[in-house]
Amino acid sequence: MxxxxxxxxxxxxxGRAGDGRTGRRRPPRRDGSREPKPVRVSPARIVxxxxxxxxxxxEAYANLLMPNRIERSRLSPEDAALATELGYGTxxxxxxxxxxxxxxxxxxxxxxxxxxxDILRLGAHQLLATRVxxxxxxxxxxxxxxxxxxxxxxxxxxxxxxxxxxxPDEWREHVVRETPxxxxxxxxxxxxxxxxxxxxxxxxLAHEQRDDELEALLAADNAAPRVNLVSLPxxxxxxxxxxxxxxxxxxxxxxxxxxxxxxxxxxxRVRVQDEGSQLAxxxxxxxxxxxPGERWLDLCAGPGGxxxxxxxxxxxxxxxxxxxxxxxxxxxxxxxxxxxVPLPVAVHxxxxxxxxxxxxGAEGGFDRILLDAPCTGLGALRRRPEARWRKQPADxxxxxxLQGELIDAALRSLKPGGVLAYVTCSPHTAETFGALNAxxxxxxxxxxxxxxxxxxxxxxxxxxxxxxxxxxxxxWPHRHGTDAMFIALLERTA
Numbered sequence: 001m002x003x004x005x006x007x008x009x010x011x012x013x014x015g016r017a018g019d020g021r022t023g024r025r026r027p028p029r030r031d032g033s034r035e036p037k038p039v040r041v042s043p044a045r046i047v048x049x050x051x052x053x054x055x056x057x058x059e060a061y062a063n064l065l066m067p068n069r070i071e072r073s074r075l076s077p078e079d080a081a082l083a084t085e086l087g088y089g090t091x092x093x094x095x096x097x098x099x100x101x102x103x104x105x106x107x108x109x110x111x112x113x114x115x116x117x118d119i120l121r122l123g124a125h126q127l128l129a130t131r132v133x134x135x136x137x138x139x140x141x142x143x144x145x146x147x148x149x150x151x152x153x154x155x156x157x158x159x160x161x162x163x164x165x166x167x168p169d170e171w172r173e174h175v176v177r178e179t180p181x182x183x184x185x186x187x188x189x190x191x192x193x194x195x196x197x198x199x200x201x202x203x204x205l206a207h208e209q210r211d212d213e214l215e216a217l218l219a220a221d222n223a224a225p226r227v228n229l230v231s232l233p234x235x236x237x238x239x240x241x242x243x244x245x246x247x248x249x250x251x252x253x254x255x256x257x258x259x260x261x262x263x264x265x266x267x268x269r270v271r272v273q274d275e276g277s278q279l280a281x282x283x284x285x286x287x288x289x290x291x292p293g294e295r296w297l298d299l300c301a302g303p304g305g306x307x308x309x310x311x312x313x314x315x316x317x318x319x320x321x322x323x324x325x326x327x328x329x330x331x332x333x334x335x336x337x338x339x340x341v342p343l344p345v346a347v348h349x350x351x352x353x354x355x356x357x358x359x360x361g362a363e364g365g366f367d368r369i370l371l372d373a374p375c376t377g378l379g380a381l382r383r384r385p386e387a388r389w390r391k392q393p394a395d396x397x398x399x400x401x402l403q404g405e406l407i408d409a410a411l412r413s414l415k416p417g418g419v420l421a422y423v424t425c426s427p428h429t430a431e432t433f434g435a436l437n438a439x440x441x442x443x444x445x446x447x448x449x450x451x452x453x454x455x456x457x458x459x460x461x462x463x464x465x466x467x468x469x470x471x472x473x474x475x476w477p478h479r480h481g482t483d484a485m486f487i488a489l490l491e492r493t494a
Contacts, residue, residue, distance in 0.1 A: 041147050042140050044079040045122065048086035049144060052118045055091065055386045062091055062386055085224070090125040091385035092222045095192040097124040099175045104162040105155075116152045119145050123160045128168045138164060191218035196393045197378060204427035204474070204484075208467025213478060220478035221381040221388075227259045230273040230305075232312040232341055237269035249460040249480065250278040252309065268340025273305045274383070276475045276482030277425075281309040282459045283452065283473070283487050284370050284421035290317030294367040297360065298323040299352045299410055302330025304337025306372055306423075311341040319367070322360050324348045353405045357413040365415030365492075373403045373435075375426040379484030382477060396430050403435040404442075411443055414492045419450070422488045427474055432486040436472070440490075450489040 047069045054060035066087055070080045090097065098109045101120050109117055119141055126137035138160045145156040166174070172190050179189040188195040198218070205211040230252045231240050240246040244256030253275045256262055263270050284296075296314055298307045301323035314321045323338070323345055325331040331349045338345050348360060357365045376395055377387050403424070410420050422439075424431050440447060453470035457463065465479055473487040 041144050042079075043073055043075055044082035045086065045140055045144055047073050047075065047079075047083040048090070048122055049118060049148070051083075051087040052090060052122065053115065056114060056118065059390070061384065062087060063383055085130065086122055086125060088224060088385050089129055090121045091389075092381075093125060093129065093192045094121060094389065095188070095194070096172075096175065096190055097121045097128070097192075099179065099189050100124055100128070100163060100171050101159060103171075103174055103178060105159045113149065113152070116145065116149050116156065119148060119152075119156055120159055123156070124163055127160065127164050128171065134164045187215070187218070191215070192222060193218055193381075193388055194391075197388060197391075200378065200428045203429050204432070207429055207433065208474065210467055213476075216478040217476060220476075223382065223477075225274075225382040225477075226255055226481075227272060228275050229254055229256060229259055229262065230271050230278050230309065232269050232271070232308055234312045234315040235269040235340060235342070237266055243270070246461065247275050247278075248462050249464060249482070250275045250282070251459065251461055252282070253278050266340070268308075268337070271305060271308060271337065271340075274380075274483045274485075276379075276480070276485035277305055278309060279456055279459060279473075279475065279482070280372065280421065280423045280485050280487050281306040281370065282313070283456050283489060284368050284419065285310060285313035285317075286459050287368075287419050287421075287450065287455050287489055290314075290319055291367075292318030294319040295362040296321045296368045296370070297355075297357075297362070297366045297413065298334075298370045298372070299355065299406065299413075300372050300374060301325045301334045301347070302327060304334035306370060307334050307345065308337045308341060310370060311338050311343045311345050315341060315343040320361075322346045322348065322362070322366075324350055324352055324355060324360075326351050353402075353409045355409050355413055357415075362413070362415075365418060366413055367415060367418050369410045369414055369418070369420045370423065371406055371410045371420060372423045372425075373406055373431075375399055375403070375424040375431050376428055377425055379425040379427055379475075379477075379486070383483065396428060400430050400435050403431060404438055407435065407439040408442065411439070411447060411490075411492055416492055416494060418492050420490045420492070422486075422490065424486045425483055427476070427484040427486060432472070432474070432488075436488050446492060446494045448491045448493050450491055452487055452489045455489060456487065 050069055051062055051066050054065055055062055066084060070083055102109050123137055123141035126132040141160055142153050142157045145153045175189050176186045179186045184195050184198055188198045201217055202211050202214050205213055231237055231243055240254035244254040247253035296310055296319055298310055301307045302325040307323045311321050323334050325334050328349055331347050334347050376391050377384055381388050414420055449471040451470045452473045453466055456473045466473055475482045475485045477484060
């Protein structure tokens, strides 16, 4: 068997006519033989494979691509659920599955053609993490291989049958035993996180003296998050208590059956949004009572979920909101996000580091600014499963420089007495305390930290288990069921 397997077979999901679904017999060729029977592939597995392929070849975002492919393929609700589980689950556990595949195949994964490796990853996920019967997981993978890489069907069959003979727990033991390096390398392999991320998450938990929670956090990163909704206040939509099951913490959040149908029917007044993101926006709007006429700014607004909450809260309190997003496509998403709130919000497309409050209509500065800073996104690995494989340690230094420049710009645009909410969807200490403490040193004597624990605690429906000093709040997937949002409230004193 060759080390590399070249696949022919048509494109996955081509859906051409004559795919064998009509039951008609194909006419004989001129030489009297019949055309080979076409391969029928499970539509859910086609969609899952297409998403993996696009993530690998085009750096696509699975959470954006998956709904599009499901809709385009007109999957039934059952097939849509299967495609979602296969695609996201495979991406989350890709590192562990690669280790298992390498052991089962007797060769490193870089010696397996990428399309074949994607098929093996999908098969491994079904065998090791779902209730799909073994015969179905293997046979469907072989059928998919016949379509994607016909020359590799025997290899796919052999590797997956080898995987199926050993339990998931035994595979974890094998991976730990065969992974070189120390405890971090072994934990990274079985938890399917790059080693540098394991170390970064341990350091973030250690900041709260709770690094014993690391394995629980890694497990939470690998669990499918619930679909969480927000009901925008100030609109004529019912509140969370009337629409579904209220969130434990956010007073605006809830879960419900058929959430996407509810979103579509609401005309933008109900949106999908993580509970942690809701709390981050509310920390700014409810840090103190709103004075009518206040001017607020969402400095890095895309894709606009937090902007929508700011707009709804501003509508109720008589404030004015502006938004800024440097990327035009994301600025358009902001405009879509705020469409359900009957409040005019100007959306600008400027470099946030060069923002000028007066030019945005806030002579003398803004009263409140939300800076949801660009970051590594390590706090949302549940929702963006491919992010863990794309980010590198070198990204952190570049992002912390950008975060510092944006904090400086926000403080320049804040009027004395105004409040800045510095937010990241990453618990990496360089992006949280590193960027924040450096800014406090640069602006010593003109900026004070507020009791963010008290503000978020007052917003929350129920008490939050928070660690660390009261000036900052770090939310966690394993502890709060939210993305790992970091929130710090600052006041400009002079």
